[in-house]
Amino acid sequence: MDVVSMTLRGRAGAAALRAKYGRDEVAAWMRAGRDRKYLLQVDPRGELPEVERQRRADDARRADMLALAQRSRVARAARKAENDNARIRAIVDPPAVCPVCVPFNERPRWSTSRYCAAHLPRR
């Protein structure tokens, strides 16, 4: 199953869950699960004092969020670079379209006119 299908399936499942139990209820479960995950990660045997456990769990969560922020930043920069490249390519070497075949409002933003063989004006 491709990524888009999996994403949509997951989102549909999450929406169905919220529809059944209410979004506040579901959000509370998610928060509780997340908190449990980090508490278990930093202190699997429950040996630390409560204050220290909480502090470490907060830092573990912060570490995860910062790692996510970094991945997001890299992905956004990659998307931006791709977009910038496409714009520069379109200006330096604009695609040619036949002005008869392609209506004005369907032409790429940066394009040049070049009649196709069928619409080449006769001289």
Ligand SMILES: [Zn+2]
């Ligand atoms: Zn044409």
